[in-house]
Amino acid sequence: MKRNDWNHSNTTGEFIxxxxxxxxxxxxxxxxxxxAMYLVTLSGHLTIVAVxxxxxxxxxxxxxxxRNLSSIEICYTLVIVPKMLANFLAKSxxxxxxxCAVQMYLFIALGxxxxxxxxxxxxxxxxxxxxxxxxTLIMSRALCLQLVVVVYTTGFxxxxxxxxxxxxxxxxxxxxxxxxFCDIPPVLFLACxxxxxxxxLVFVACLLALLVPFLLILISYVFITNSILRIxxxxxxxxxxxxxxxxxxxxxxxxxxxxxIYIRPKASYSLDKDKVVSLIYTNVTPMLYPMIYSLxxxxxxxxxxxxxxxKVSFKKKVNF
Numbered sequence: 001m002k003r004n005d006w007n008h009s010n011t012t013g014e015f016i017x018x019x020x021x022x023x024x025x026x027x028x029x030x031x032x033x034x035x036a037m038y039l040v041t042l043s044g045h046l047t048i049v050a051v052x053x054x055x056x057x058x059x060x061x062x063x064x065x066x067r068n069l070s071s072i073e074i075c076y077t078l079v080i081v082p083k084m085l086a087n088f089l090a091k092s093x094x095x096x097x098x099x100c101a102v103q104m105y106l107f108i109a110l111g112x113x114x115x116x117x118x119x120x121x122x123x124x125x126x127x128x129x130x131x132x133x134x135x136t137l138i139m140s141r142a143l144c145l146q147l148v149v150v151v152y153t154t155g156f157x158x159x160x161x162x163x164x165x166x167x168x169x170x171x172x173x174x175x176x177x178x179x180x181f182c183d184i185p186p187v188l189f190l191a192c193x194x195x196x197x198x199x200x201l202v203f204v205a206c207l208l209a210l211l212v213p214f215l216l217i218l219i220s221y222v223f224i225t226n227s228i229l230r231i232x233x234x235x236x237x238x239x240x241x242x243x244x245x246x247x248x249x250x251x252x253x254x255x256x257x258x259x260x261i262y263i264r265p266k267a268s269y270s271l272d273k274d275k276v277v278s279l280i281y282t283n284v285t286p287m288l289y290p291m292i293y294s295l296x297x298x299x300x301x302x303x304x305x306x307x308x309x310x311k312v313s314f315k316k317k318v319n320f
Contacts, residue, residue, distance in 0.1 A: 015100050015187075017093040019084070019180040020275075031088035037287050038081045044290030045070035055306060061139040062128070062243075065121045066293065068148055072117065073286045076110040079103060080282045084180045097167075100182040105163040107181065111258065112209045113155030118251045119213040120147045125244055126220045130227045155209075162205055165198055166191075178271040183278060184262065186271055206262040214255040221248060246293045253288070257281035 020027060048070040052063045083103070087093045095103070128135050166184065169191040179186040184202060188195055221244065228240045257277055 014094040014096050014175070015182070015190075016176045017087055017095055017180060018176055018178050019087050019093060021093065027088045031085055034081065034088075034283055035085055037283050038077060038085070041077055041283075041287040041290075042074065044287065045074045048290055049074075061124050061144050062121075064144055065117060065124060065148070068151075069114065069117055069121070069293075070290070072110050072114050073289060076107070076114065077282065077286050079106045079110065080181045084282075087180065095177075095182065100177075100187070101163055101167045104166070104182040104184070104187065105159050107183070108162055109156040109159035111155075112158050113152050114254060115209050115213045115258070116151040116154055117148070118247070118254065119216050120151060121247055122217040122220045122251070125247060126224055129224050129240055129244070158205060158209060162202060165201060169193055169195065169198065179275055179278070181278075181282070183274070185274060189271070203263070210255060210258050210263060214251070214259070217248075217251050217255075249292050250289055253285045254281065257285065 020030060023030075049067050052058045052067045080103075083095070124139060127138050131138065162184070166188055169188075170193055171190050172192040175190060177186045177190070188198065188202070191198075224240075224244055228237055228244070231237045231240060257280055260277055261274055261281075
């Protein structure tokens with residue numbers, strides 16, 4: 001059979017997700033493990049969104065951006081994890097071509113938006129520590145809203161370009177995706193035509209979305225570290241380091257996994273290894289972010305206790 005245009009020749013119009021079908025005896029245990037992780041992830045990020053909205057003390061630029069980060073993580077995991085969980089138990093692991101394209105588009109859009117948002121958060125910390133007297137003037141509500149709009153707009157436009165670039169390609173009669181979701185490398189691997197130009201364009205887009213923002217974060221932290229070291233008093237330095245370290249850990253986890261997947265030579269690709277790394281950044285790291293970034297933060301914990309006391313007090317009044 002010739003490597004013909006699958007988009008036109010295949011009558012089912014579906015991809016088959018191989019996922020972890022090579023480990024059938026572990027699929028049910030894996031389902032329960034990742035379901036538990038997903039529920040923890042959702043509860044953690046929903047808590048952050050609710051608390052930062054409920055307590056006026058947390059109505060600051062830092063927590064505004066943090067709320068957006070948690071919102072992205074909620075949507076980000078929603079795009080990937082429910083389908084992955086369903087495939088653990090389903091006999092048929094098919095996904096239609098449009099569904100695959102939408103999943104890839106949303107995944108790239110949200111992931112790219114998170115990259116840019118982490119850069120904006122680094123800028124916020126830079127202004128707060130390096131220029132504290134002008135912080136409220138610089139990081140105005142209008143600027144914060146504008147930055148978030150730019151973050152989402154850039155992410156969704158860039159994602160549209162990448163998705164259209166990939167799904168305009170002809171796909172071969174072999175349409176088994178060696179992955180648990182429609183990611184760029186495994187889908188691009190199924191294309192019949194010469195994909196050299198497409199790979200270069202995707203690589204350039206990934207450089208813009210990953211490497212450039214990450215370098216900007218690292219540069220900002222050079223200035224931040226220099227300013228922190230000049231702070232008099234160990235308590236002030238400790239608080240500044242604590243806030244910045246949490247953000248830096250989240251950035252390293254996010255960018256580290258993404259750079260490993262998308263910015264490396266094609267010859268070193270291993271779809272089986274990529275699946276393991278993808279499991280980390282779609283399931284493990286989103287679960288850890290609330291614990292790393294917020295739920296260890298004294299202000300967030302104090303606000304959470306305050307909100308819980310209000311809830312208990314309200315229930316007592318209703319019952320009375």
